[in-house]
Amino acid sequence: MQPHVPDVLSVCVFLLSGLNETVNHRSIIFFLSLLCYCTILVVNVSLIVIIILDNSLHEPMYILLCAFFMNGLYGTTGFYPKFLWDLLSPVHVISYSGCLVQALVMYSFACSDLSILALMAYDRYLAICRPLEYHSVMSKHRVTKLAFFSWLMPFCIVATNIYLTSRVKLCSSHIDRLFCVNWSIVQLACFPEETTINGIVTNITVIMYVLHGLFIIWSYLYLIKTCISSLESRAKFMQTCVPHLTSLFVFLFTGLFDGMMMRLSSKDFPQMLINFIAIEFLIIPPIMNPLIYGFKLTKIQNKIVAISVRLLK
DSSP: OOOOOOOOBOOSEEEEOTTGGGGGGHHHHHHHHHHHHHHHHHHHHHHHHHHHHOGGGOSHHHHHHHHHHHHHHHHHHTTHHHHHHHHHOSSOEEEHHHHHHHHHHHHHHHHHHHHHHHHHHHHHHHHHHOHHHHHHHSOHHHHHHHHHHHHHHHHHHHHHHHHHHHTSOBSOOEEOSSSOOHHHHHTTBSOGGGGHHHHHHHHHHHHHHHHHHHHHHHHHHHHHHHHTTOHHHHHHHHHHHHHHHHHHHHHHHHHHHHHHHHHSOOTTSOHHHHHHHHHGGGTHHHHHHHHHHHHHSHHHHHHHHHHHHHHHO
16 A cells, blocks of 8 residues: 655635634734834834934944844734735635745844844943943944845844745645744745754754853853942943843843743643634834833933923923
8 A cells, every 4th residue: 555645735815814714803813913013103103213313322332222122123014014904804714935935034033133132231231240341342333234234144044944934845834823934835845854954944043042142141140140239330330231131131031932832732721812822922122122112211311301391492
């Protein structure tokens, strides 16, 4: 008896089934999603414009923050317009190439966030622990290049993963999510042996960004140890490092939940819960990060107050 050979499909479009159980709440979800996306646009664009237009904010820390907010816009733009359109459409499909592009945007956005957080940790380490060397090491020109590299490197790494995925033969066009991610596409492979290289490259990528996370944690533990003995250093840490730590914890919390849900069997969980966990990293960090930095960092806070007073006159 010959072994069964899976039927290879020539996939042109993918069917996204994550919205199937939300038919009765479509209008409410659309309104909340639109409100959420508009809030993300307003708060991120506002802080980007403030940092760009105010010469006093053209410092390494604020340049990195600007890159951080821009990355938030990049990631959310890869999700919300398509998601809002799906909420208004009876059929939820995405083209094969569109699915690969969306997966590229989602993964590169998440990896870039971690890269920029690592740069922020290094910036704070130099500012607090090696202040005499700070301006020579973290010049504006160098920080700008590092910020660009922190986006370009994840983009190229994720693009390699997506290219390998595009070569895999698929036996299904059904994705049980609200949007496309590389993991979901690879699971549709007809021949598991074809995904071996994908698994190796993915594991290398995961190890790289786990090391990013460990570096960030080590940096802040070292900073805490250094700042304990000095009142001035403690004040500087509380003012500039606490927002970074908050962003890191939010990122880790949302990322770990989504990663666990993708790898564990999710059949026993309600679809609405699965959907929320899948998109929480596109809701919580892009809104919380600008608010945290806007209210916590004195220079940005003062600038926001000054603009508000000027508008009210």
